[in-house]
Amino acid sequence: MATIEFENVSKRFGDSVAVDNLNLTVQDGELLVLLGPSGCGKSTVLRMVAGLDEPDEGLIKINQETVNDVEPRDRDVAMVFQSYALYPHLTVARNLEFPLRRRGVEQAERQKIVSDVAETLQLTPLLERKPAELSGGQRQRVALGRAIVRKPSVFLMDEPLSNLDAALRVETRAQIVALQRRLMTTTMYVTHDQVEAMTMGDRIAVMKAGVLQQLATPKVLYSLPANVFVAGFLGNPPMNLLPGTVGSSTEGSPVIRLTGGELPLPSAYVGLNLPEAVFAGVRPEALTVDPDGSLSAVTTIAEVLGSEVHVITALPDGSHLIVRQDADLPIPERNESIRIRADDPESILLFDALSGERVQAR
Amino acid sequence: MSLIAYCFILPPLLVFSVFSFYPFLHNFKEALYQTPPYPNEPSKYVGFHQVAQVLSSTQFVQSLTTTILFSLIVVPIGLILGLLLAVAANRKLKAIGIYRTIFSSTVVTSVAIAAVIFGTFMDPVVGLLPWLGINPMPPLLQNPTWALLAVSVVTIWQGLGLSFIIMSAGLQSVPEDVLEAAEVDGASPVARFWHVTVPLLSPILFFALVVATISAFQSFGQIDLLTGSNSAYLHTDVLTYLIYQNIQGQAPNPGVASVLSIVLFLLTLSLTLIQLRYVERRVQYAL
Numbered sequence: 001m002a003t004i005e006f007e008n009v010s011k012r013f014g015d016s017v018a019v020d021n022l023n024l025t026v027q028d029g030e031l032l033v034l035l036g037p038s039g040c041g042k043s044t045v046l047r048m049v050a051g052l053d054e055p056d057e058g059l060i061k062i063n064q065e066t067v068n069d070v071e072p073r074d075r076d077v078a079m080v081f082q083s084y085a086l087y088p089h090l091t092v093a094r095n096l097e098f099p100l101r102r103r104g105v106e107q108a109e110r111q112k113i114v115s116d117v118a119e120t121l122q123l124t125p126l127l128e129r130k131p132a133e134l135s136g137g138q139r140q141r142v143a144l145g146r147a148i149v150r151k152p153s154v155f156l157m158d159e160p161l162s163n164l165d166a167a168l169r170v171e172t173r174a175q176i177v178a179l180q181r182r183l184m185t186t187t188m189y190v191t192h193d194q195v196e197a198m199t200m201g202d203r204i205a206v207m208k209a210g211v212l213q214q215l216a217t218p219k220v221l222y223s224l225p226a227n228v229f230v231a232g233f234l235g236n237p238p239m240n241l242l243p244g245t246v247g248s249s250t251e252g253s254p255v256i257r258l259t260g261g262e263l264p265l266p267s268a269y270v271g272l273n274l275p276e277a278v279f280a281g282v283r284p285e286a287l288t289v290d291p292d293g294s295l296s297a298v299t300t301i302a303e304v305l306g307s308e309v310h311v312i313t314a315l316p317d318g319s320h321l322i323v324r325q326d327a328d329l330p331i332p333e334r335n336e337s338i339r340i341r342a343d344d345p346e347s348i349l350l351f352d353a354l355s356g357e358r359v360q361a362r
Numbered sequence: 363m364s365l366i367a368y369c370f371i372l373p374p375l376l377v378f379s380v381f382s383f384y385p386f387l388h389n390f391k392e393a394l395y396q397t398p399p400y401p402n403e404p405s406k407y408v409g410f411h412q413v414a415q416v417l418s419s420t421q422f423v424q425s426l427t428t429t430i431l432f433s434l435i436v437v438p439i440g441l442i443l444g445l446l447l448a449v450a451a452n453r454k455l456k457a458i459g460i461y462r463t464i465f466s467s468t469v470v471t472s473v474a475i476a477a478v479i480f481g482t483f484m485d486p487v488v489g490l491l492p493w494l495g496i497n498p499m500p501p502l503l504q505n506p507t508w509a510l511l512a513v514s515v516v517t518i519w520q521g522l523g524l525s526f527i528i529m530s531a532g533l534q535s536v537p538e539d540v541l542e543a544a545e546v547d548g549a550s551p552v553a554r555f556w557h558v559t560v561p562l563l564s565p566i567l568f569f570a571l572v573v574a575t576i577s578a579f580q581s582f583g584q585i586d587l588l589t590g591s592n593s594a595y596l597h598t599d600v601l602t603y604l605i606y607q608n609i610q611g612q613a614p615n616p617g618v619a620s621v622l623s624i625v626l627f628l629l630t631l632s633l634t635l636i637q638l639r640y641v642e643r644r645v646q647y648a649l
Contacts, residue, residue, distance in 0.1 A: 050546050073548040085543035089561040098557075102548035146547070156546075 002063045002153035002186045003028050009058030018044040020210040029184040033201030041210040042190045046156050050079050077154040078147035084139045086131040092142050093127040099150045117145045137168045155187040194234050206230050228356040231281050237322045241279040256280045260315040261295040264345040268361035277353035284324035286343050293341030299332040392620035416621040429600045433578040435514045444525025452533045468523035473583035476520040509596035516584045532566035572637040576630050601626050
């Protein structure tokens with residue numbers, strides 16, 4: 001049972017800022033995913049909770065208690081490393097036992113806990129092996145086992161799945177979530193994989209260049225990204241961000257003018273004081289190729305993915321617009337001039353072209 | 363093709379044959395011949411008689427004891443000091459390179475120079491130790507109680523650079539994240555050292571142990587320079603010195619020197635074999 005709080009936390013390495021004035025609270029029992037491209041500071045955030053890195057400024061609190069000056073071993077946190085960092089000279093059993101031994105747990109008690117954890121993670125037949133004799137997936141489970149063995153108040157996971165192959169990653173992802181739900185241990189999980197983040201996180205904190213961009217549930221993050229970075233980072237393919245201006249159509253109704261045509265301005269934005277230059281954000285799945293559509297574009301390529309097709313098109317100014325459609329619809333030819341329609345104009349989002357922030361709707 | 367290959371290895375093969383292989387094999391023959399104590403008499407074949415004679419002599423027993431005692435002092439202290447220095451220097455600090463250079467500097471000094479420096483320190487008249495008030499009678503290097511320790515100090519100091527370099531290389535091969543995992547898992551700095559660093563270092567510790575032991579067995583220069591012909595009296599008469607005395611001494615006896623050389627060779631060989639077997643068992647460490 002624990003909460004984790006960051007109050008104005010900053011961390012620099014030499015001249016580069018790894019984490020810039022972070023304010024964040026992880027709720028008790030929550031699985032919070034830190035998502036961002038490599039070098040965005042997400043691992044540093046995790047290492048500061050573990051105590052392996054010290055913040056230059058600000059406070060880190062675990063259960064309302066400031067831990068800035070607490071040694072890692074006294075923080076009651078457990079960490080799963082990207083490389084697993086197993087003890088190569090110890091057997092699986094001894095690896096699992098290590099945290100218990102360091103805390104002076106009795107031998108009988110230790111054996112019981114280790115065999116329970118081994119049972120949970122299907123490690124029982126491997127207990128006498130050394131890490132070098134295990135497969136990647138098995139090592140990963142040992143690393144996980146070593147973290148849960150002493151029932152810490154916080155789990156920290158630093159890209160624990162990045163060294164596994166795709167199939168195993170999907171399977172292990174579900175196992176970790178199930179384990180976390182069962183133990184209800186507050187967890188911070190670092191990844192650069194948006195699918196991992198979306199499927200695992202209760203909430204996701206998106207970071208870029210050391211700055212927290214948005215903290216929200218996967219659903220909110222997807223439907224209401226806070227800025228163009230989040231909008232362009234999540235989703236495969238990501239949200240289309242089309243440069244344009246807000247104006248009126250020939251009939252006088254408010255529209256967003258783009259190079260390839262116009263899109264109606266969602267009613268939630270009508271009457272607001274809008275910036276001159278904007279990006280119109282439209283998800284690829286909210287667009288359809290339609291001869292009566294309001295946007296004209298030229299097909300660059302159509303990627304057939306089996307159940308769906310990504311039609312990549314270019315607007316007259318060269319910017320890309322991606323349409324995601326079902327595989328059974330007709331697929332436009334290469335270099336074909338097509339027209340595109342927004343299915344639900346009310347779902348279009350506006351971003352300030354200067355600041356990149358999403359314009360608050362009514 | 364193979365002719366060219368043989369041409370390439372021929373020069374070193376010739377050099378080794380003349381200066382290593384032939385003398386080495388000749389030892390085994392020489393060990394069976396005895397030089398009479400009278401000048402200009404030819405040496406005569408005595409078989410294993412001489413081997414038995416040498417091995418049972420008090421001179422040999424004292425020399426072997428001295429050699430082992432010397433190694434027991436020099437090797438563990440040298441390794442532990444090297445490891446401590448390496449641990450101290452294995453951190454990210456400004457100017458740590460300067461310390462590393464200083465700690466490893468004794469590698470480029472010769473035993474002769476080390477012996478001269480420490481000989482001067484310990485000189486009863488102009489030395490540093492007497493100036494500090496440490497001046498036992500008889501002087502350190504003429505004192506059977508202290509001479510071996512004094513020679514050991516020189517040897518430890520001279521070997522410290524190599525020990526430091528080996529230990530530093532070993533420490534740098536210990537993965538940072540494994541140590542961090544231990545830190546989060548609740549291990550104190552001391553526990554991390556004993557339960558992670560030392561086991562991960564053990565192949566290198568063992569390698570360093572064997573190298574240091576062989577080098578201790580072969581120490582000669584500092585003993586010759588610091589205690590010279592008084593070695594037997596001062597209990598610094600290690601096997602190498604006894605070999606030397608039997609060739610260059612007042613009564614040269616190449617046969618005895620050969621027997622002693624073979625003993626030294628067998629000691630060194632058995633140590634090397636033990637190391638090979640031990641390291642082979644530990645190779646699985648690599649992840």
